[in-house]
Amino acid sequence: MAHCSNCGGEVRFSIDSQDLECVNCKTHFDPATYNRTPESLEQEVYKTKVFTCPNCGAEIESSDLSVTGFCAYCGSAVVFNSRIKEAEKPQKIIPFQISKEKCKDLYLQKIRSFYYRQKDLEDPAYLDRFVGFYLPYWLYSYEFNGDFSLKGNRNYTSGNYAIHEDYNLSGNLQGDVKGIPFDASLRFDDDIAGVIAPFSKEKMKDFSPNYLLGFYSEIADTESKTYEKEAFSMLGEEMEREILGPNGFNRPDIKVQGKFDASCLHNEMSVDRGMFPIWFLSYKKKDRISYAIVNGETGKVYCDIPIDEKKFHKSSLLIAIPIFLVLNLLFQVSAETLPIITLVLSAFLIFLSQVQLHKIRVRDREALRYSRNKRQEEAKNTEQSGTFRALLALIISVLILLWHPVRDEYYYIAAVLSAVASIFSLRRMIKKFNLLSTRSIPDFFEKKEE
Ligand SMILES: [Zn+2]
Numbered sequence: 215m216a217h218c219s220n221c222g223g224e225v226r227f228s229i230d231s232q233d234l235e236c237v238n239c240k241t242h243f244d245p246a247t248y249n250r251t252p253e254s255l256e257q258e259v260y261k262t263k264v265f266t267c268p269n270c271g272a273e274i275e276s277s278d279l280s281v282t283g284f285c286a287y288c289g290s291a292v293v294f295n296s297r298i299k300e301a302e303k304p305q306k307i308i309p310f311q312i313s314k315e316k317c318k319d320l321y322l323q324k325i326r327s328f329y330y331r332q333k334d335l336e337d338p339a340y341l342d343r344f345v346g347f348y349l350p351y352w353l354y355s356y357e358f359n360g361d362f363s364l365k366g367n368r369n370y371t372s373g374n375y376a377i378h379e380d381y382n383l384s385g386n387l388q389g390d391v392k393g394i395p396f397d398a399s400l401r402f403d404d405d406i407a408g409v410i411a412p413f414s415k416e417k418m419k420d421f422s423p424n425y426l427l428g429f430y431s432e433i434a435d436t437e438s439k440t441y442e443k444e445a446f447s448m449l450g451e452e453m454e455r456e457i458l459g460p461n462g463f464n465r466p467d468i469k470v471q472g473k474f475d476a477s478c479l480h481n482e483m484s485v486d487r488g489m490f491p492i493w494f495l496s497y498k499k500k501d502r503i504s505y506a507i508v509n510g511e512t513g514k515v516y517c518d519i520p521i522d523e524k525k526f527h528k529s530s531l532l533i534a535i536p537i538f539l540v541l542n543l544l545f546q547v548s549a550e551t552l553p554i555i556t557l558v559l560s561a562f563l564i565f566l567s568q569v570q571l572h573k574i575r576v577r578d579r580e581a582l583r584y585s586r587n588k589r590q591e592e593a594k595n596t597e598q599s600g601t602f603r604a605l606l607a608l609i610i611s612v613l614i615l616l617w618h619p620v621r622d623e624y625y626y627i628a629a630v631l632s633a634v635a636s637i638f639s640l641r642r643m644i645k646k647f648n649l650l651s652t653r654s655i656p657d658f659f660e661k662k663e664e
């Protein structure tokens with residue numbers, strides 16, 4: 215905890231005033247210079263406390279807060295283990311711009327646009343569990359200079375002639391690209407990081423541990439080498455855009471052959487550590503968890519939204535009745551066409567459930583990468599999709615079509631059976647949808663061992 219030099223009260227970073235504020239006497243301090251000594255400037259590290267969740271193994275840091283109550287990653291109420299450590303100083307930080315209140319508003323706006331959301335996702339006590347996190351990023355910067363050459367051609371017709379021209383395109387490229395960011399934490403889901411991106415460089419400041427007062431931070435546990443290749447290829451794309459853009463060969467009729475290779479230039483890379491702000495909330499129900507993440511700079515929202523099944527069934531029924539009545543008025547459905555309708559319906563349901571299953575598999579692959587036992591459980595679980603029931607509905611319809619009975623009653627009975635099977639299939643699919651909008655509880659212990 216940092217103490218106010220005025221009254222001894224607690225000093226925290228204030229998002230509204232973008233500086234440090236004493237909680238007690240409201241005196242403001244400049245975060246860049248507060249508590250700064252010549253020694254602290256030279257130090258490459260700063261003191262912080264690491265908290266480990268005994269349940270899932272997630273680790274977070276804070277220099278002044280104690281972590282109480284809930285673990286943001288696994289959503290369980292736990293007592294954290296803690297130890298002091300020296301963390302390596304980042305070079306850059308984007309201080310929080312979005313306050314907790316504003317973050318709650320943005321989140322509510324987002325989930326209220328989903329009609330079938332579960333009501334408890336709006337509970338104020340639950341929303342209060344949003345915690346401010348700084349995520350570590352690797353920032354790759356390049357300075358480059360050099361000559362390049364590319365091949366291009368132009369095809370056109372002039373009179374009776376088809377003309378083909380080849381070009382050698384060459385030029386000199388020099389300049390720099392600063393701070394291409396990559397999420398440096400293993401725990402934080404790369405997909406979520408992608409959704410809430412980008413962070414801008416405008417609000418970026420030189421790092422001081424003072425900005426962290428009142429917040430948590432994630433630990434950088436990937437090496438800067440991890441993303442070097444990707445960062446370099448992004449640099450190449452950036453250069454290619456430049457070469458083909460208004461400052462380069464911006465001629466729509468000339469086709470450039472092949473890809474630009476950035477390694478032909480002389481370049482120097484430097485890597486910085488950066489800290490970017492997010493608000494983090496988790497929602498645990500039984501053995502599934504869902505996350506809501508709000509970009510602490512731009513307010514961009516990511517959230518998993520599970521469906522309220524009861525609500526879904528009630529309103530589906532309410533919609534189905536008028537549709538049924540209208541259809542009945544408009545069309546005279548003969549008994550013979552009934553199985554065709556149910557056939558189409560069940561085929562559609564099979565298709566939907568298969569698409570959904572695929573999505574669940576893709577998503578859980580990430581969460582389950584580190585947990586072997588859960589992986590097997592989950593594999594069993596996904597097999598029980600709505601597909602089997604919809605298939606049953608489909609078979610009933612086909613059989614009755616093949617049989618072609620004389621009495622209408624058989625058609626009706628088959629239609630009812632098929633409809634019931636379809637309804638069960640739908641129910642399964644909603645359950646699966648909730649699986650899709652939630653995740654397996656993470657287990658970071660195994661991750662460490664690997
Ligand atoms: Zn004070």
Ligand SMILES: [Zn+2]
Nearest residue numbers: 267270285288
């Ligand atoms: Zn945990």
